[in-house]
Amino acid sequence: MTQTRPKFAWKGVIKRFEGRAVLDGLNLSVAQGRSLVIIGGSGQGKSVAIKTALGLLRPDAGQIELDGHSLVDLSQGQRRQLFSRVGVLFQGAALFDSLTVWENVAFRLINADGVPRKAAKDRAIEALDQVRLGPDVAHRFPSELSGGMQKRAGLARAVVGQPEILFFDEPTTGLDPITAMAINQLISDQVRRLGSTAISITHDLVSAQMIGDEIAMLHEGRIRWRGLARDLGQAEDPVVRRYADAARLGPVDLRSREIV
């Protein structure tokens, strides 16, 4: 059987804080064009995993690979070059307050890719249109937008460079369920349109199943379960079951809940 090289992989990644291994030999990969969502309870290491992927934290051991090339030990310049192929939607959208929405979306095009301002503005307005934000929004400042609109603008910024790989950090946190659903749909549409590989972290199982082809559950620093998004409901692993049951809507009998 031929094995294709993953687009992105964590290989035996260990990350310790104060002697405690938050990532304890993380092995996880995603194939080109697939959307992988990492779920897991609070404090299980999802943010640490994504930060190691983005080079914001250095693993104590193990490798992180993009197209088979190690990302650990890259120089700043090499990392910057490689990351021109990557788009990120940060949890709080992370827009610059002092720039207008279009300037935020076009920031990397102008400042890193050398695209002339007028062309970058046209591309930003096109990307905003992709996430259903009209040209009137382009000239506003982030503080003039709702949380959902800021997320859309953040998504436009993530996709404007047509990245090969997209990271989504808790994309629906802080949004009401209807806005969250709209963001999930936009993410799903954009990932499909670009044919990008996507890696997301979330607590939200509805979001995970909407945006993921595959789901991996991180527990105690390792992958506890991995499977197709549609199979999550049938997973037999007790930790996955407990997590999925707790997320289910409806009356909850707290007496039967083990505190984890």
Ligand SMILES: Nc1ncnc2c1ncn2[C@@H]1O[C@H](COP(=O)(O)OP(=O)(O)OP(=O)(O)O)[C@@H](O)[C@H]1O
């Ligand atoms: N810079 C740091 N210094 C010390 N400990 C850290 C640091 N970053 C994360 N940790 C610890 O690592 C553990 C995992 O944190 P992480 O933020 O990755 O969890 P998470 O799964 O994303 O949780 P949540 O869903 O609540 O955001 C936590 O115990 C956290 O306190």
